Amino acid sequence: MKNYISKSIFSALTIFGFSFFTTAQSPSTNEALGNIALTSYVPEQIENLPSGAENLLINKLNQITSTNGIAASGIDSRFIITANINVLTKDMLATAPPMTALTLDVTFYIGDGLDGKKYSSQTVSVKGVGTNENLAYMEAIKGINVNDESIQNFLSNGKKKIINYYNTRCAQIIKEAQALQAQLKYDEAIYKLTAIPEECTDCYNKAVAIIAPMFDKMINRDCKLKLAQANNLWAANQDVATANQVGEILNSIDPQAGCYNDVKTLSAKISKRVLDLEQREWDYKIETDVNLKRDLIKAYQAVGVAYGNGQAKSVVYNVQGWW
Structure with a gap:
């Protein structure tokens, strides 16, 4: 059963040969279908951000979301969590060695990075001490308490929006997905529908109901194309x-596809030929028992994630006017 589910998901991921890419955010995509996910984003507008602090701030943003039950998106989703930092105080301490002490105001934002709409914001003050200004700056960022009640309220407000x-x-989202399906862009349509959070109960249920036949059409089309190629x-x-x-090729075809009996027939012919040629069993054994229950939700999400990760560009976010 475990092997079958893994194979189904692999098939969904490889249907259109997508490759994964990384951007300035979480390098992994762990969210499940129906979870709200935020892309962690550090804009160039943050002034005097020390070298090395960008990744530290990205990690802190990811930590804030994951600690408080929101998935960190490994793809460029429209909803982002970002931050701006202002230096409030800077003091040189007469210690041995001399130390720099900073007080920072870190303001967090959640919003629609594509439409440029800010949904929620919260400022926290943190202090850091280091042998130089850069180290003090980074120590202050490390000191941000992700469990702070004000941050939890900030996330809750953003989530509601x-x-x-x-x-x-x-x-509108469903209509756009159906239009994509009509263009045979099944993967993009499923990506759009799987982004709907489970908290939007009615819309989520409608989306899942629409995805099911859409997914079947996708794997059936994929089966025919790959079988012809094989x-x-x-x-x-x-x-x-x-x-x-x-x-x-045959092992990348979903066993639930309509033409899978033809896949098995071709596989049997090849197995016999290999046995005749080399007097041994063929290394490639396809799934022969298709009467197992599919983990559909994971299969749907795999297609959506593969599409999002397969885009060859990073989204340019609009945070103008947020600070």
Whole structure:
């Protein structure tokens, strides 16, 4: 069962050959379908940000979200958590060695980074001491308490605004997804629908109901395309090297696809040919029992995540006027 589910998800991820990329945010995508996710973003507008502090601040933003039950997005989602920092005080301490003491005001923001709408903000004051200004600055950032009640309230307010965004635009989002489906852009359509949070109960349920037949159409189309490719390769050359190449294609086809019986038939032919040629079993064994329950939610999310990570650009966020 475990092997089957993993294979289904792998198939969803490899349907269109997406590759993963990294941006200035969380390097992993751990969110489940229905969770609100925020992209951690540090803009260039933060003045005098010391070298090395950007990653530290990104990590702190990720820590704030994950500690308080919000997923850190590994892709460029429209909703972001960001920060601005102001130096309130700077003192030189007459110690051995001399130390620099800083007091920073760190203001956090949550909002729609594409529309440029700020949803929530909160300022906390922190202090840091170091042998130079850069180290003092970074020590102050490390000292931000992610469990602070004011930060939790800030996140709660931002979350409410995000839920309202989806609730008020549900019909439009679904319509856009259906238009993408009509263009055979199943992966992008599923990506759009899987972004709807579970807290938006009615809209979330509508989205899941729409994704199910959409997902079936996607895996059926993928099956036909890959099976045709596999048949053409095998018809051209029936040696072991080609068999292995075809095996990789067949193993990426979802076992629940409508043409999977044809996949099994071709696989059996290749297995017999390899046995005749090399007197051994073929290394590629496809799924033969398709009567197992699929973890659909994970399969849907895998497609959405693969699409988001497969985009060859980083989103340019608009935070103008937030501070």
